[in-house]
Amino acid sequence: MSSNIYEGAVPVSVLKDTDVYRHTIAVLVDNEAGVLARVVGLFSGRGYNIESLTVSVVDDDVQLSRINLVTSGTRQIVEQIKAQLCRLVPVHTVKDLTDEGPSVGRELALIKVSGTGDNRVEALRIGDIFRCNVVDSTTDSFVFEVVGTSEKIDAFINLMKPLGLAEVSRTGVAAIARGSSGMEDKASPKPKAKKTVAKKVTKAKAKTSPKRKSAVKKAPSKRTKKR
Amino acid sequence: MPRDTLEGRRMNGAKILLKALQEQGVEVVFGYPGGAVLPIYDEIFKQNQVRHILVRHEQGAVHAAEGYARSTGKVGVVLVTSGPGATNAVTGLTDALMDSVPVVCLTGQVPTHLIGNDAFQEADTVGITRPCTKHNYLVKDANKLAKIVHEAFYVARSGRPGPVVVDLPKDVVMEIGAYSTAPRGIKRQQHKTYRPAHSPDPASIEAAVDLMINADKPLFYTGGGVINAGPAAANTLRQLVKETGFPITSTLMGLGSYPASGKNWLGMVGMHGTYESNWAMHDCDVMINIGARFDDRVTGNLKHFSPNSHKIHVDIDSSSVNKNVIVDVPIIGDAGVALSAILKLWKERKAQRKAPSKTKALKAWWMDIEKWKSRDCLAFRQGKKTIKPQYAIQRLFELTKKRKTFITTEVGQHQMWAAQFYRFDKPNRWMTSGGLGTMGYGLPAAIGVQLGNPDGLVIDIAGEASILMNIQELSTAVQYRLPVKLFIINNQYMGMVRQWQELLHGGRYSESYTDSLPDFVKLADAYGMAGLRVTDPAKVDDTIKEMMAIDGPVIVDVCVDQKENCFPMIPSGAPHNEMLLGPDDDANRTVSEEGMVLV
Ligand SMILES: Cc1ncc(C[n+]2csc(CCOP(=O)(O)OP(=O)(O)O)c2C)c(N)n1
Ligand SMILES: [Mg+2]
Numbered sequence: 078m079s080s081n082i083y084e085g086a087v088p089v090s091v092l093k094d095t096d097v098y099r100h101t102i103a104v105l106v107d108n109e110a111g112v113l114a115r116v117v118g119l120f121s122g123r124g125y126n127i128e129s130l131t132v133s134v135v136d137d138d139v140q141l142s143r144i145n146l147v148t149s150g151t152r153q154i155v156e157q158i159k160a161q162l163c164r165l166v167p168v169h170t171v172k173d174l175t176d177e178g179p180s181v182g183r184e185l186a187l188i189k190v191s192g193t194g195d196n197r198v199e200a201l202r203i204g205d206i207f208r209c210n211v212v213d214s215t216t217d218s219f220v221f222e223v224v225g226t227s228e229k230i231d232a233f234i235n236l237m238k239p240l241g242l243a244e245v246s247r248t249g250v251a252a253i254a255r256g257s258s259g260m261e262d263k264a265s266p267k268p269k270a271k272k273t274v275a276k277k278v279t280k281a282k283a284k285t286s287p288k289r290k291s292a293v294k295k296a297p298s299k300r301t302k303k304r
Numbered sequence: 305m306p307r308d309t310l311e312g313r314r315m316n317g318a319k320i321l322l323k324a325l326q327e328q329g330v331e332v333v334f335g336y337p338g339g340a341v342l343p344i345y346d347e348i349f350k351q352n353q354v355r356h357i358l359v360r361h362e363q364g365a366v367h368a369a370e371g372y373a374r375s376t377g378k379v380g381v382v383l384v385t386s387g388p389g390a391t392n393a394v395t396g397l398t399d400a401l402m403d404s405v406p407v408v409c410l411t412g413q414v415p416t417h418l419i420g421n422d423a424f425q426e427a428d429t430v431g432i433t434r435p436c437t438k439h440n441y442l443v444k445d446a447n448k449l450a451k452i453v454h455e456a457f458y459v460a461r462s463g464r465p466g467p468v469v470v471d472l473p474k475d476v477v478m479e480i481g482a483y484s485t486a487p488r489g490i491k492r493q494q495h496k497t498y499r500p501a502h503s504p505d506p507a508s509i510e511a512a513v514d515l516m517i518n519a520d521k522p523l524f525y526t527g528g529g530v531i532n533a534g535p536a537a538a539n540t541l542r543q544l545v546k547e548t549g550f551p552i553t554s555t556l557m558g559l560g561s562y563p564a565s566g567k568n569w570l571g572m573v574g575m576h577g578t579y580e581s582n583w584a585m586h587d588c589d590v591m592i593n594i595g596a597r598f599d600d601r602v603t604g605n606l607k608h609f610s611p612n613s614h615k616i617h618v619d620i621d622s623s624s625v626n627k628n629v630i631v632d633v634p635i636i637g638d639a640g641v642a643l644s645a646i647l648k649l650w651k652e653r654k655a656q657r658k659a660p661s662k663t664k665a666l667k668a669w670w671m672d673i674e675k676w677k678s679r680d681c682l683a684f685r686q687g688k689k690t691i692k693p694q695y696a697i698q699r700l701f702e703l704t705k706k707r708k709t710f711i712t713t714e715v716g717q718h719q720m721w722a723a724q725f726y727r728f729d730k731p732n733r734w735m736t737s738g739g740l741g742t743m744g745y746g747l748p749a750a751i752g753v754q755l756g757n758p759d760g761l762v763i764d765i766a767g768e769a770s771i772l773m774n775i776q777e778l779s780t781a782v783q784y785r786l787p788v789k790l791f792i793i794n795n796q797y798m799g800m801v802r803q804w805q806e807l808l809h810g811g812r813y814s815e816s817y818t819d820s821l822p823d824f825v826k827l828a829d830a831y832g833m834a835g836l837r838v839t840d841p842a843k844v845d846d847t848i849k850e851m852m853a854i855d856g857p858v859i860v861d862v863c864v865d866q867k868e869n870c871f872p873m874i875p876s877g878a879p880h881n882e883m884l885l886g887p888d889d890d891a892n893r894t895v896s897e898e899g900m901v902l903v
Binding site: 107110114122153156160163 | 430431434435438439442459495496497498621622623625626627630
C-alpha cells in the first residue's frame, strides 16, 4: 500500500544534512500500562534527545493516548527516531509535525514571582503584556499563568528572573497540525516531502558520505501503520 | 476439543494457558519450575500434548528455544518462574532480540496484590525485559489470558521476529476465566496497532532493478533476513543469483541461504570474512543488501565502507534502513516477497542488460574477484604434531556433509573458524549467536535443534571456555537421550581474547588463559555420556567417525594449537581493504587510536 512505502526510509537527498534540527513529533498510542515507559526507554536506550514530552488520553472510548514530543537531531537521527517509534507494538501513528506542513504548538506555564515594591509592579505590568492570568496572589507574590509557544514562555521567564522568579512549572508542548484533516484521517492527501522546514538548532561538525545521485525520489513522510 | 466448544469455556488460568499453547501448535516447552508457576506445572502434568523439557538453567531454556526456532522456523517457547527465573532468562531474550529469533517466554510472577511490595521472588519482569524483547505483557485478568497468548505468538513470529514475554501473576493462573480461541490461520490474526510490513512498494523494486541492470560491479550481500523469510526465499535467492550471474556474499547470520558450494559464492563478509568478499564489498558499484543490517562487524570503518556503490537495502524493519549506512533504494518488506518481485522484473528486463559493454564489465569484475580469490586467504598449514583448529573443522565438515547436519557454536575463534570452514548448503542448518555474541549459546541451542529435528546430526562446535558457561545442560541432553555432539576446539585459551591481546595489546595475556580446566572426557563420564579426546592430527578422522558412530551424546575434546589466530581479520576501525591476512601482517599498522576504542 502506498501510504507507508518509505516508512523510515527516506532517500539520500533528504538525509544528507548533518545540521541538527528540532522536530515536534506526535505519537498516537494505545493507552495501555507501560506504553510511556516504552517510549521514554527507547529515547534513553538509544541516546536520543527529549526536550519536551507530554502525554494524555485523547479518546476515552477507544483508549487512545497522544504523546507530543520535541526532540532534536540530524535528519538521519530524526528519521531513525520515527522509525523506532513506529516499531513499538502499541503505537498507532507517528506524525512529524515539523515536516508535514504547518502546525501549532502551545505550552502552559505557571510561574511564581515573589517580591515587593517596584519589582512587583513591573512583574505585573510585563505579565499583562504577555497576556498572563494571575491565578494566585499574596502580598508579596504572584502566580502567573502564561500560554504560548515555548519561546514566548522562555522569554517571559527570562524577564521575570531579575524581578524575583521563585518557581516555574511548565506543561511541555501540545502540538497539532493546521488544516482540516485529523491525525488518522486516511482520506487526507499525502503530504509532500519537504526539504526542511525545521528550525536549525546547531551545526554539526561531521561531514556526510560522498554525494551520490538518488535513485528514488519521492518520500511521503506520513508514517501510519494503517493500510 | 473442537474450537467451537472451546470458545468462552471457563477454566482456570493455567488450563487456559495450556489450551492456548496447544492451539498455537506448540510441541515443546523449555522450562524450569518454581513457586510462581506451580499451577502451570500442575496443568502440564495433567496433559500430554505439550512436551516439557526440563533444562538446568533458565538461560539454557531460552537458547534451546532459539535453537529450536531457528532450525524449524517455528516459535520457541520458554516457561520460567518469577524473580531469578525471569532474570536468568534475560541474556537469552537479548540474544533472541539481536538475532531476530521468534521466542515466547512465559514468566511466573507474584500474585497481583503483592506486585510492588518486594515480595519473595518478585522482580519487575516487564520493566527488566522491556528493552530486551520485541514486546511484553503483564496479564492481570484470566479472561484476557488466551487472547494475550495468541497475540504474543503473532507478534513473535510476524514481521521481524523476536522474543515476547508474557508475565503471569500466580493469582491470574489460578483464577477462573473464559477461554478465547485464536483467530483462524496466521494471516487472519489482526492487531489493533501492530502491522508489520509485507509487500514492498513496486516503485522501489523498479528502482532496484534499474540499478542492477546498469551495474558493472554488482554484489549480493545477504543476511539473516533471508533465512527468516523461510526456505522459499532462499530458493528465490538462488534463482536470482543464477539469472544475474552476480557474485554473492553473506553475513554470519545468513550462511546457508546461498550454498557455499555454489558457483557465485565468495564466502562470508566482515571482520573475519574472506579477502574476496571484503574486497568485493569495498569495490562494488551496486550493492544489493537483502535482509542484512550493515552491522559494524560487517561494515568496519563506516567512513570507508564501500565508498563507490549505490546501495539497495531490503529489510522488513524500516528502522534498520538508513541507521548505519545511508542507502539509495530502500525496499521495506519481506525478503522472500521482495526477492520474487526483483526476480520477476529482472526476467522481464534482462534483455536491456545484454549490451556487450555490460557483459564485458561483469566479466572484468569476476576477473578482479578471481584475483582476490587466488590469495587463498583461508589457507593454513597442518603439520604432523599439533592439530590446527581449521583442520579439525574442515575434516568435521568433510565427514558429516552427507548427513542432515546442524551446527551450533559458542562464541570465539572456533565460531569464526566454523563459519569459514563448515560450508553450509542449506538454510536453517547453522545456529550461532551473532548480534550478542553470547558464550554458552551453543550447547543449549543444540539441545533445542535436536528436539526439533530428531533425525538430524547436531554438533556444537565449541570453545573450552564458552562451553563451561552452560555446561550444566549436558544433564538435559542425557536425560532426554538427545544425541548432540560437542566438538570442543580446546586451545586452553579464550582464544579470541588472546588474539586481540596479541595483536592489539602488546602480547599481554591478561586473564585469557584458563587454568584448571576440567578433564572433558571424565566430565562426559560424570554426566553419563561418551567422551573422546584427540591430540594427533592423524587421528582426527577416526575420532570424528567414532563420534558419529556413537548413538548418544558425545564430548570430543579436540586439543589444538594454542597459539593459532583467526585470519583474515579486519581490526576494529579499519576499512575493508586493510585486512590482516596472516601472522606476518602488522596489526599496529592498521589500527588507529579511534579503532582501539571499538569493540
Ligand atoms: C558471556 C560472554 N562473556 C564474555 C565474552 C567475551 N569473549 C568473546 S570470545 C571469548 C573467548 C572464548 O573462548 P573459547 O570459548 O575458548 O573460544 P576460542 O576463542 O578459544 O575459540 C570471550 C571471553 C562473550 N562473548 N560472552
Ligand atoms: Mg578456547
